[in-house]
Amino acid sequence: MLSESNREAIHGLVLAKKQMKGGLLPILHDIQDLVGYIPEQSVAVIAKELNLSRAEVHGVITFYHYFRQAKTGKNIVQICRAEACRSMGSESLWEHACSRLKVDSDAGTDAECSVHAVYCLGLCSSSPAMSINDKVYARVDADKFDRLLAITRTST
Numbered sequence: 001m002l003s004e005s006n007r008e009a010i011h012g013l014v015l016a017k018k019q020m021k022g023g024l025l026p027i028l029h030d031i032q033d034l035v036g037y038i039p040e041q042s043v044a045v046i047a048k049e050l051n052l053s054r055a056e057v058h059g060v061i062t063f064y065h066y067f068r069q070a071k072t073g074k075n076i077v078q079i080c081r082a083e084a085c086r087s088m089g090s091e092s093l094w095e096h097a098c099s100r101l102k103v104d105s106d107a108g109t110d111a112e113c114s115v116h117a118v119y120c121l122g123l124c125s126s127s128p129a130m131s132i133n134d135k136v137y138a139r140v141d142a143d144k145f146d147r148l149l150a151i152t153r154t155s156t
């Protein structure tokens with residue numbers, strides 16, 4: 001449930017860019033930067049102000065894996081599951097990450113970390129790739145994942 005202040009802030013973000021050509025994506029980025037995900041309640045506001053259908057807004061949100069539709073943990077782990085990374089072992093990295101974070105294999109969130117599948121982080125030639133809190137890492141195996149996670153947990 002969104003707080004009243006977040007609801008007002010989201011409305012303000014939408015109003016600030018509603019006249020911008022192609023403003024939908026910048027608005028979605030702003031909302032996710034503000035609250036960490038795109039709340040369902042914001043879809044109607046965006047649709048009304050941009051004169052779009054809710055389905056159109058929802059379609060954009062679900063098309064881009066970058067946009068999250070639920071709250072996340074304090075740290076966000078993204079593991080690339082696209083072809084180049086899959087061919088270099090990202091599926092076993094995915095399973096390892098889910099096991100380490102004790103979330104189910106469809107992704108999930110514990111109190112500290114959320115794990116999300118993404119489909120290319122732009123490091124295909126150095127796969128498998130992952131990111132933690134938007135910092136990307138190349139050639140990640142289980143040991144490297146554990147080290148990066150330990151560093152993240154002690155520094156946040």
Ligand code: FES
Binds near residue numbers: 081123125127
């Ligand atoms: S396919 Fe994984 S970074 Fe491009």
